[in-house]
Amino acid sequence: MKEGFSISGLYTDFYELSMAQVYFLQGAHLKEAVFDYFFRKIPFRGGFVVFAGLSSVLEFLEKLQFSSDEIEFLRSKGLHPDFLDFLAKFRFKGKVYAPKEGELVFPTEPILRVQGSMLETQIVETLILNFLNFQSLVATKAARMRMVAKDKILIDFGLRRAQGLGGYHAAKACMVGGFNGTSNVKAAYDFGLEPVGTMAHSFVQSYDDELTAFSEFAKNRPQNCTLLVDTYDTLNSGVPNAIYVGKEMEKRGQRLTGVRLDSGDLAYLSKVTRKMLDEAGLDYVKITASNQLDEWVIKSLLEQGAAIDVFGVGTSLVTAPPDAALDGVYKLAFADGKPRIKISENLKKVSLPGKKQVFRAHHSDGTLVGADIVAFDEEINFPKMIHPFDPLQQLQLHPYQFKPILHMVMENGKVLTGIHDLLTSAKYCQEQLAKLPDEYKRFENPHIYKVGISEALHQKRIEIKSSFKN
């Protein structure tokens, strides 16, 4: 698995480099700093977010550097020569703590914790936000589709409607959320996925009649042959022609893999198509459906008994409407020996200081209680809870098991062993979703997973805030 885009130190906002120059010239660039990545709002009015994008971030951090041409470009933009000499030799040497890719994560809790020099932790902000925000968004959308699609096959058809090159990481992230394949050949090549797809309407149109188009296709590409049956008239022309070709394939000792419906009422058409195929003895032929699918449409189609085996999902998967972005941020929590916060008029938006861990409550049977506690790293053993979070306060009364979800995944700029591959992450995600009670997975007004903070963290935040007198 490798990322197929050029990894460059310039994949950042200019202000990261502006700030870095000041740290450098001041001699403050090597002081220790800790940043947290977290988000504030669950997209899709849902009850959980699937963490994804970690492997992309780690690969980028390992390889991040500035080429000599890039350094010259920055020189032309007025950056200081001494700073540029430093950047020319720069490599990321920090530590990263993160959940496993595919982990369920919730608002306000630290998800990625980046620890290193002030300079290196600052300049990687943009790429971390860019990768994690988008891949977690798409993985979450995919997981919602997987929940309703149950054991049906889900394929990413989104590249053509993706936000430009964004389609590349969408194809990767949807695998974490539970998709089975992608039409995106580049992503399949780079990430070891199965590329999927057979024909478009243009193929059928390019022949004078549909039957010839189907016959030629089946003869020249018999493996995984799925015929698109809605170019002219699905039930009167497309399906009968596909059946004819399917029977011809049988005579050649081959099997038609499927038919695809791409317009009209997919519930009605799939049921009639299934009946026609079965009556022709082609009960093994699968029905694929595509056309403006999302988690709501898939749910509704299956509730109506649609005979669909494979869903091809495009725009709604890769652009994840109505929430085009996860609102993740990257906030300084510790610098130069001191915990730090960002003040806000809204107390809930005041960031959490210090080096922190997230402890997740489990029942004895392994299922999730629905509560995490953010505490200082040191509070390893059952951190004390605070008052404003009633549900968490109750937790103290019970012998729930708390497990940390952040693990060190990079040290001295090198990825540690044990990072999951995509399929392992996908499996891990489904295991976690199975442990999450149904009320958190509801589409409408799901139960709110509680995130509390430890008494020690609460006190530290108050102490720092009160030290700011205007």
Next chain:
Amino acid sequence: MKEGFSISGLYTDFYELSMAQVYFLQGAHLKEAVFDYFFRKIPFRGGFVVFAGLSSVLEFLEKLQFSSDEIEFLRSKGLHPDFLDFLAKFRFKGKVYAPKEGELVFPTEPILRVQGSMLETQIVETLILNFLNFQSLVATKAARMRMVAKDKILIDFGLRRAQGLGGYHAAKACMVGGFNGTSNVKAAYDFGLEPVGTMAHSFVQSYDDELTAFSEFAKNRPQNCTLLVDTYDTLNSGVPNAIYVGKEMEKRGQRLTGVRLDSGDLAYLSKVTRKMLDEAGLDYVKITASNQLDEWVIKSLLEQGAAIDVFGVGTSLVTAPPDAALDGVYKLAFADGKPRIKISENLKKVSLPGKKQVFRAHHSDGTLVGADIVAFDEEINFPKMIHPFDPLQQLQLHPYQFKPILHMVMENGKVLTGIHDLLTSAKYCQEQLAKLPDEYKRFENPHIYKVGISEALHQKRIEIKSSFKN
């Protein structure tokens, strides 16, 4: 200007290659075909779309090829050895017709026309859709912001919230729509743009007090120094500290460039900040505002007299909500010597056959009439209009000037000279918008720009449709 991602023949949907194999094995791959790129719905309930992405498409088409590793990957997925030998030597050799980048375009009319062999015109479908759909979406969003921002400066701050790598082309496309700069350093490097940005909250937080943070920044990076004033308390701390530093800079013969507001009521805060700066003799210091801006917020802020000189726009620019994708499609219009159509239950969705041109109506003073006519390429001289489109029928009564908007931009796989650079495209876009009457630029229920088809095209479509008897 160069694209900074790896250009690969695999940047496609797998079905393009599946179909291509069939054309190849059948010996039909070299037959002539024509595809049209067009869209059906204007995003943002707006009245126009700005065409963008052409230069990315052309660069990709010129360089598109399959590496030997990629060929081996496709072999492992079951593609035919003879076809793979062909692909290994493949280069795109077709023709492309397109409007100028920055042109205004409208639903149903052909925008990109790709002409060449059946095989080459088919396999480039996905990249064309991917690039044009997204870049045109963002250019359109940017143009809407430019309309309301008038002569204020607009900067792309979107990379962190972009849909992954999509932020790269967003930074490029927003320039076509009228933006002035970007925080995205990689895009600035590749596309010759001005990277913009100075400091984040984390910079201020990393010091024990705000004044020290501002002073150190101004000392170590005095050029284009914009201080972020809302980390603790904008009016009681941030702005007074910025004024202090601004006066210190004056003593050193330097000038503070600006202050940035990133939270709170931007109209109120900007007005008070302006007054404070002016009273301190810092009337040259610019005010930048950011935080959840979109075209509606910018419009509202300026209507309320906000004293904002520079708008930094993030999520809403680069992800373009509420329409995350332009619904562009790529349809076969001509193959193997015959015009082709895609039938649909909905007559309006039946595609337009043949090799076509778009003729745009102008008044004698150069302003746009609000009507285009799609006609066959041959109908160079004032094509005849048809009945269902009343406004167009009227046009025949008047001596409007019709000018074709599609020009050949690539021949034999080589980009022709005269392709605009980004700044020229941006200028062209503003010129076209100035020619478009205001009623088409309204945010609420804009007047609908009419797109008609010629009598000859209408007749041909009826003739082909009636030839399909089920």
